[in-house]
Amino acid sequence: MLDLAPFFRRQFLVLCPWARATIARHHAIQLDLLQQLFRKKVPLVLCLEQLEARDQPAVDRYSRGETDFATFAGESDWPKRTL
Numbered sequence: 001m002l003d004l005a006p007f008f009r010r011q012f013l014v015l016c017p018w019a020r021a022t023i024a025r026h027h028a029i030q031l032d033l034l035q036q037l038f039r040k041k042v043p044l045v046l047c048l049e050q051l052e053a054r055d056q057p058a059v060d061r062y063s064r065g066e067t068d069f070a071t072f073a074g075e076s077d078w079p080k081r082t083l
Helices: 024-039 053-063 069-075
Strands: 013-015 044-046
């Protein structure tokens, strides 16, 4: 079990679970962390990584406003990821 005392003093947390964690222990740690925070009623924001590292340049261009969503969707194969 993790010592989560430092987290409980925060107003909120943004957690990004490892989307590609393939080791069962990593999933167990993630679950333990989330369950403890939930039980302590710490407000949580969860996000999931839906894109690959190879898509980062397209994400960066979109985030900077250099491309519109249609361009970003095409560059990152978005339709395949949202099925």
